[in-house]
Amino acid sequence: MERETGRKLSLPLAFCQERRDELTGLSTMTAFMEQAGKEIQVGGAAFLYFNMENFRLVNQRYGFQAGNQLLIHIAQVLSDIFGAVPMARLNDDRFVVMTRAAHVALEVERARTAIYEAEPRLSLVVKVGVYEPEAGVEDIALILDRAKLACDSIKGMYDRDIAWFDPSMEEALNLRTYLVTHFYEALEKGWIEVYYQPEVRALTREICGFEALARWRDPERGLISPGVFVPVLEDAHLIDRLDLYVLQRVCEDLQHIRREGLDVTHISVNLSRVDFQLNDMLQEVEIICRAHGVPREFLHIEITESALNENDAFLKQEIARLRAQGFELWMDDFGSGYSSLNNLKDFQFDMLKIDMAFLRDFETKPQSRVILSAVVDMAKKLGLHTLAEGVETEEQYAFLKSIGCEVLQGYLFSPPVPLAEILPILRREEGQLQLEDFRAAAFFDAVGAVNVLSTQPLLPPEEAQRAHPLAIGILSIHHGEAKLLYCSKELMRQLRESGFASPEEAMATYHRCTEAGCELGNARFWELVARCRRTRRVESTENVMNGNIFSIVMRRIMVDEARDRAAYVYQLFNLSRFGIGHQVRAVDVATRHLLQIYTRIDLFTSDGQSENLIVDTTQQRVMDLDSLSEESVRRYAQMYIVPEDRERFIRFYDTTTVLARARHAHNDHVTAIFYVRDESTTEAQPQMFIIVPFRLEGKWCYLSCVRRIDNFDATASSVPPFVGGGGRIGRK
Structure with missing residues (x-):
């Protein structure tokens, strides 16, 4: 496709005769650098670095021949859109283009769209890094490095597809280089230290363990965050040396603590996926533990969720080997990856560490509470213990405790600190956080397994799964x-x-x-x-x-x-x-008959208390509003009794005279009829009220029963309107 006039780069005929990539027909890397070195003299150039992030899916699903055809198509798309400019296939699915800086964003978007449409079933993700060299920058290798840095800066970001080079990216590259080249020196000279952050039992607010965390205190660059050096060491396949170093230091510290006769609790250490790829980690862990006399129960192993892959049979096997030897395995940063639920299904762990991201917007996003409750509920149903990271406020602590999260970790309790600062805790010195008795861990683990969010909290998890459904x-x-x-x-x-x-x-x-x-x-x-x-x-x-x-x-x-x-x-x-037993069955049968006859049954006691026993749909449970019988009677009269009958109704429920009225009528109960206007009708209807006095545990109680009356004739009724109290039947 011919490019717009004035935008075409000068292209000598010799360029077309340079060496070509056998598959795509584009220039090789050598030819591209030679041509770009000449063209850059013109100025105003932009270098584009294209990376097809999930290209491997093409080869996996459709085979290498289909992948090659797609690479040829991508090369054709780039040629059509950018024209006869220097471009090359660097390796695999990476391409570079040298073009004019004007309209770069528009052209890149056209290229991305055309590449995506070539195989829409795969949703091919195209990332592009852009570098526009400043005057005097003519080293093509450096230029391509900077374009690649820009592209790498948005790797894995789903909301960004193009990035321009920024000098800070190069600073990050320099730091990465420094970390890799100085790593072994940092180990030898003790620049990398082990800090400990307390893990706190939610129910008791006592420390039940510590997490060991690496800190790099560099003489030149100061304190380097683990968020910076850990990913670098993982990429460089050096993370296993760091993790084994931390494990060694932890076991040395545990040995020192035990020799001093101090109370000991468990310490958790982090292992990476790369650790298992490069080492027999079970063997390495056992060698270090034996060398320092550290029992397995003092050491818990955390594996970051992002290291897990549902198809990784090898890692599943290694985790199973560690658990079989008595080590507790914890899934770290649960919720930070994209396959959290699959990982729970496919891997066996003892503890779920909930990622601190769920607490970042805790105060402003109510969804956080719903998600945290669901995670804790799910974990307990799966028989997993729970720990929440990143706890910083009392409000967060109170909520996590209320939903049954067992262990908490965060700056509310303590930041990570060196060994010297946890020794006073282990010595149980005054003013320090309290340390849980290590021998009580199994007790509190059993207590923590109770699912307070469950509809069956009294049942163990394995029985709750089989409990009667709703x-x-x-x-x-x-x-x-x-x-x-x-x-x-x-x-x-x-x-x-x-x-x-x-x-x-x-x-x-x-x-x-x-x-x-x-x-x-x-x-x-x-x-x-x-x-x-x-x-x-x-x-x-x-x-x-x-x-x-x-x-x-x-x-x-x-x-x-x-x-x-x-x-x-x-x-x-x-x-x-x-029902349990004969007595309950007898009450059961009697209650069935009562429900067929009476619309409500209430209980009053001689000390003025009241309770609703049975209420149908036409009236409220008044005793939920007033617990004292006198208040309940007055409220009920106001709500349901017609005005003409209210004072008589209140006198009828005077429990101090019930016994006298019953004896006067030669009955064991008193009866009256009142007109009621309840929520089922606008017309007042006659209802019969019965009060039965009886003694319970030496105290007089009064059972009040109410039933409807159909086809009532006040003049012909043999039931007195108010036995023992006199008066007329109220009218509507």
């Missing part, structure tokens, strides 16, 4: 038709226990209850639905269906008035399943 349903009512959008297997089973052959049969009772009336058990369910729609609160009721007592808890999800649609989620509890 009976959950999501109900929709649309244009007068009820339908179960979701029905769990347990709900399906309980519906069958209730006498329904299918969810559809259960939903069909909606029409009968809204049109022609239905059984009391079905009516209560649909009354609960109506109440949820009105109150917008979580509502509950007890019910009897097919001889089983159920508790139903329901919440309205959403109402779409315009389309006459509403949705509800509810949970069923079969209370009849929880």
